[in-house]
Amino acid sequence: MEKSRRSFLKIAGVTALGVSAKPVFNAFASSDEHGGKAEPKTSKGKNSRNAEQWGMVIDTRKIQSINDLHPIISACHKIHNVPELENPRHEILWIWATKYKNAFPGKENKFLNDRIKDLPFLVLCNHCENPPCVQACPTKATFKREDGIVLMDFHRCIGCRFCMAACPYGSRSFNFRDPRPFIDEVAPGFPTRMKGVVEKCNFCAERLAVGKEPKCVEVSNGIISFGDLGDPESTVRKLLASNYSIRRKQGLGTGPSVYYIV
Amino acid sequence: MNDKKFIIAGLIIFFAVALMPFWFNFGKAAPAPEVELSKKAKDAKYCVLPKAEMKGGHMQILDVWRDTVVRDGERVYTSSSGRVYNMSLSTGEDSCLGCHSNKAEFCDRCHNYASVEPYCWDCHIDPKEKK
Numbered sequence: 001m002e003k004s005r006r007s008f009l010k011i012a013g014v015t016a017l018g019v020s021a022k023p024v025f026n027a028f029a030s031s032d033e034h035g036g037k038a039e040p041k042t043s044k045g046k047n048s049r050n051a052e053q054w055g056m057v058i059d060t061r062k063i064q065s066i067n068d069l070h071p072i073i074s075a076c077h078k079i080h081n082v083p084e085l086e087n088p089r090h091e092i093l094w095i096w097a098t099k100y101k102n103a104f105p106g107k108e109n110k111f112l113n114d115r116i117k118d119l120p121f122l123v124l125c126n127h128c129e130n131p132p133c134v135q136a137c138p139t140k141a142t143f144k145r146e147d148g149i150v151l152m153d154f155h156r157c158i159g160c161r162f163c164m165a166a167c168p169y170g171s172r173s174f175n176f177r178d179p180r181p182f183i184d185e186v187a188p189g190f191p192t193r194m195k196g197v198v199e200k201c202n203f204c205a206e207r208l209a210v211g212k213e214p215k216c217v218e219v220s221n222g223i224i225s226f227g228d229l230g231d232p233e234s235t236v237r238k239l240l241a242s243n244y245s246i247r248r249k250q251g252l253g254t255g256p257s258v259y260y261i262v
Numbered sequence: 263m264n265d266k267k268f269i270i271a272g273l274i275i276f277f278a279v280a281l282m283p284f285w286f287n288f289g290k291a292a293p294a295p296e297v298e299l300s301k302k303a304k305d306a307k308y309c310v311l312p313k314a315e316m317k318g319g320h321m322q323i324l325d326v327w328r329d330t331v332v333r334d335g336e337r338v339y340t341s342s343s344g345r346v347y348n349m350s351l352s353t354g355e356d357s358c359l360g361c362h363s364n365k366a367e368f369c370d371r372c373h374n375y376a377s378v379e380p381y382c383w384d385c386h387i388d389p390k391e392k393k
Contacts, residue, residue, distance in 0.1 A: 191385040
């Protein structure tokens with residue numbers, strides 16, 4: 001089939017017209033479809049708090065004994081439906097108390113002062129600047145939010161526990177059993193977990209979203225301060241500017257966001 | 263080739279037994295369940311999307327929502343009519359269960375009939391089922 005140059009150019013011209021007309025038709029069609037109604041949209045709540053990097057300062061000078069920490073731990077575990085399991089191998093912890101030598105291995109001097117030696121230290125997920133757990137997670141179930149919180153998407157967790165191996169602070173716990181039967185009173189504000197997922201502290205992301213402080217901060221009687229580490233005017237930055245502080249296993253380069261004034 | 267009659271008789275018996283459940287239930291299809299709206303849902307008249315879209319696509323919406331809430335931290339949904347909802351399955355007044363407070367009649371009845379077992383409730387809490 002021979003084609004003259006003339007007929008080829010004609011067809012090419014019509015095709016070009018057709019292709020360029022499509023987007024115009026689409027634009028018309030879409031504006032008709034919605035009749036001027038707004039598209040549904042999602043947004044952050046109007047009270048939601050934002051930061052460059054959320055951080056915490058724990059003033060250990062204000063801790064006298066473990067009795068100061070019990071209410072903090074139980075308040076957190078209560079609102080997040082953390083089960084109480086007897087078997088220490090199955091234990092689930094979001095925030096707990098430990099000794100200085102366990103919280104700060106490598107910083108333990110041969111002769112430690114008496115107060116620090118026996119003082120219970122409050123430990124939790126450090127919401128690292130460079131979190132190794134996030135790199136280890138094969139499903140991206142754990143990820144770092146824009147505001148610096150290292151969050152778990154429990155929907156996505158397959159329970160491989162790579163993150164637990166990667167976390168140098170032991171901040172993560174695994175649900176070896178269905179946790180529901182071990183929760184005394186289920187708090188309706190937060191879901192429970194199921195067997196086979198990892199969990200940890202979430203810096204109360206659900207409370208920050210409605211403009212509240214994390215629960216542990218609220219009940220700590222001033223032991224814990226919370227704020228934006230990226231803002232020089234924030235309470236945490238001011239505290240850190242005027243007091244000597246330490247962080248856990250800083251040498252690993254994870255950049256923990258929980259500071260301890262000793 | 264002399265066993266033809268045995269084979270055919272055997273086949274007939276086999277199919278009769280294998281298809282027994284179908285003979286038994288033939289013509290006795292369970293009626294599709296009626297979904298009951300709670301009073302609050304009835305009075306509201308609107309859900310986040312038109313009824314047909316909710317009926318056919320609520321699972322996709324829930325799937326998208328859980329990512330939006332957890333990943334992007336966006337928890338407020340403004341519908342095309344300007345109504346504002348809390349993008350949560352069961353927490354608060356303007357969440358899904360806040361309005362559809364009768365999970366047993368609204369969700370479970372249809373899910374049971376269609377034999378779907380969403381694992382939402384393995385973790386999320388129906389405030390009513392709570393002891």
